[in-house]
Amino acid sequence: MKNPSRFVPALYIFFLMLPIYWLINMSFKTTNEILGSFSLWPREFTTENYVAIFTDPTWYMGYVNSLAYVSLNTVLSVSVALPAAYAFSRYRFLGDKHLFFWLLTNRMAPPAVFALPFFQLYSAVGLFDTYWAVALAHTLFNIPLAVWILEGFMSGVPKELDETAYVDGYSFPRFFVKIFIPTIAAGIGVAAFFCFMFSWVELLLAKTLTSVAAKPIAAVMTRTASTSGYELGLLAAAGTLTIIPGAFVIYFVRNYIARGFALGRV
Amino acid sequence: MNKTENQKAWLFVLPVVLLVAFNAVIPLMTVVNYSVQETFGDNTFFWAGVIWFQDVLNSDRFHASLGRQMIFTFSILAIEIPLGVLIALTLPRKGPWVPVCLVLMALPLLIPYNVVGAMWNIFALPDIGLLGYGLNALGFDYNFTRQPGDAWFTLILMDVWHWTSLVVLLAYAGLVSIPDAYYQAAKIDGAKSFAIFRYIQLPKMKRVLTIAVLLRFMDSFMIYTEPFVLTGGGPGNSTTLLSVDLVKIALGQFDLGPAAAMSLIYFLIILLLSWVFYTLMMRNEAN
Numbered sequence: 001m002k003n004p005s006r007f008v009p010a011l012y013i014f015f016l017m018l019p020i021y022w023l024i025n026m027s028f029k030t031t032n033e034i035l036g037s038f039s040l041w042p043r044e045f046t047t048e049n050y051v052a053i054f055t056d057p058t059w060y061m062g063y064v065n066s067l068a069y070v071s072l073n074t075v076l077s078v079s080v081a082l083p084a085a086y087a088f089s090r091y092r093f094l095g096d097k098h099l100f101f102w103l104l105t106n107r108m109a110p111p112a113v114f115a116l117p118f119f120q121l122y123s124a125v126g127l128f129d130t131y132w133a134v135a136l137a138h139t140l141f142n143i144p145l146a147v148w149i150l151e152g153f154m155s156g157v158p159k160e161l162d163e164t165a166y167v168d169g170y171s172f173p174r175f176f177v178k179i180f181i182p183t184i185a186a187g188i189g190v191a192a193f194f195c196f197m198f199s200w201v202e203l204l205l206a207k208t209l210t211s212v213a214a215k216p217i218a219a220v221m222t223r224t225a226s227t228s229g230y231e232l233g234l235l236a237a238a239g240t241l242t243i244i245p246g247a248f249v250i251y252f253v254r255n256y257i258a259r260g261f262a263l264g265r266v
Numbered sequence: 267m268n269k270t271e272n273q274k275a276w277l278f279v280l281p282v283v284l285l286v287a288f289n290a291v292i293p294l295m296t297v298v299n300y301s302v303q304e305t306f307g308d309n310t311f312f313w314a315g316v317i318w319f320q321d322v323l324n325s326d327r328f329h330a331s332l333g334r335q336m337i338f339t340f341s342i343l344a345i346e347i348p349l350g351v352l353i354a355l356t357l358p359r360k361g362p363w364v365p366v367c368l369v370l371m372a373l374p375l376l377i378p379y380n381v382v383g384a385m386w387n388i389f390a391l392p393d394i395g396l397l398g399y400g401l402n403a404l405g406f407d408y409n410f411t412r413q414p415g416d417a418w419f420t421l422i423l424m425d426v427w428h429w430t431s432l433v434v435l436l437a438y439a440g441l442v443s444i445p446d447a448y449y450q451a452a453k454i455d456g457a458k459s460f461a462i463f464r465y466i467q468l469p470k471m472k473r474v475l476t477i478a479v480l481l482r483f484m485d486s487f488m489i490y491t492e493p494f495v496l497t498g499g500g501p502g503n504s505t506t507l508l509s510v511d512l513v514k515i516a517l518g519q520f521d522l523g524p525a526a527a528m529s530l531i532y533f534l535i536i537l538l539l540s541w542v543f544y545t546l547m548m549r550n551e552a553n
Contacts, residue, residue: 008356019389022396080281087278092269110488112509113529116516117293140289201378218378239381246376
């Protein structure tokens with residue numbers, strides 16, 4: 001089928017790639033070249049920006065910190081969301097609908113509203129500037145999301161599965177771990193992906209809750225942009241590196257992206 | 267699915283409730299607390315009643331940010347939803363290119379917000395950015411750091427770049443769930459492509475589009491980092507959206523009372539508008 005409308009996605013993807021190309025282009029240029037002239041590709045190709053990042057602990061520790069709290073948050077959100085989603089998909093209990101709605105309203109709270117109280121709360125409990133502070137703070141919007149996605153996947157599993165397992169003599173924990181979790185593995189993957197994504201891209205809370213020891217890469221970038229002048233090449237290289245984890249993760253869930261969204265219900 | 271009544275299910279949801287309550291209820295109570303008190307900076311607080319709420323609701327500054335926020339949110343909804351549906355309709359439904367397209371399209375969604383801002387800043391710089399240089403070379407007088415119109419253009423283009431893919435993914439998910447038989451039946455009836463869209467594809471997409479509109483509405487109403495990094499709210503105050511203004515007051519000037527009152531009003535507006543959207547769309551679906 002020859003169809004000129006096929007150009008629409010192609011054009012759209014081209015538009016999406018332009019700023020990304022420009023960022024990568026800048027990251028391989030020297031500062032002199034960036035500020036001195038306009039060029040579509042690096043004339044004096046250099047990797048010095050990347051070398052600078054990988055040899056300076058304040059830079060590369062930023063990545064380690066970000067990955068640490070993002071992973072912690074993903075594991076935490078998914079593991080507490082699993083039993084909760086199971087309860088929502090299988091049982092009726094007092095206040096279940098209200099509870100589900102309350103969880104979702106947290107998805108609507110602007111991080112800007114919570115920045116200051118979070119700073120005070122996590123300072124008060126002595127978690128300020130630790131991975132735990134950011135990981136826990138991000139559960140505010142990731143747990144509701146994980147519950148929501150997992151509940152969708154679990155409702156698709158017929159209840160007969162549970163009943164057959166009990167007849168076969170499985171205890172509940174053994175059934176949950178040995179049978180149920182493998183059955184909804186795809187759902188867990190999708191939930192983990194979205195938790196990873198929303199924790200990875202969030203900056204306002206991550207920046208507010210850290211100062212030195214757990215500073216995320218995104219905050220290292222803003223500091224560099226303001227204090228050490230206009231090092232665009234370095235900024236571009238750091239930005240390019242932040243795209244890689246996302247691209248990597250999305251490759252694994254490519255077949256579930258659409259499905260994960262489709263199952264969501266507001 | 268018919269669910270069984272079981273109050274022990276509360277034990278399963280308890281960890282979630284505790285964690286979210288710790289993160290949501292305590293900070294929210296802190297905000298409520300500040301919003302009704304006055305302080306002179308020495309950690310002693312006085313009851314202040316509703317004066318902060320009156321201040322915020324009567325302040326021109328708040329009205330102006332709220333107005334800008336509304337313009338921003340409705341502009342990006344008006345662009346992203348139709349554009350996302352159009353792209354989803356033109357995407358192939360099967361074939362080796364589908365996963366490639368989906369992965370490439372999802373890429374902007376996974377870039378940290380401040381990197382999106384920084385990337386667009388570099389991209390739009392009038393002297394060395396591809397977009398800025400290109401527009402100037404084409405004869406437009408473009409400078410997003412000086413001219414409010416250009417700042418708005420860049421801000422909206424950035425958001426379209428960042429989030430249209432979300433609408434595409436959702437709409438596409440609705441489309442692929444339509445069985446082939448529907449299309450075959452439509453073909454036999456000799457339906458035009460617009461009729462197929464209107465009577466088969468659109469109804470099937472209604473639910474996912476509801477989610478898309480809600481998510482885009484909420485997220486765009488909360489947007490902070492991208493405009494902050496791109497324009498810093500400027501030039502002047504021309505792109506100071508609600509969150510940018512709120513952070514300026516709360517963490518910049520440390521005016522706790524007004525910031526807290528503004529936070530609550532802000533949160534209530536989002537809840538209220540989300541509810542209105544949701545009910546309106548559900549009513550349409552019921553009809």
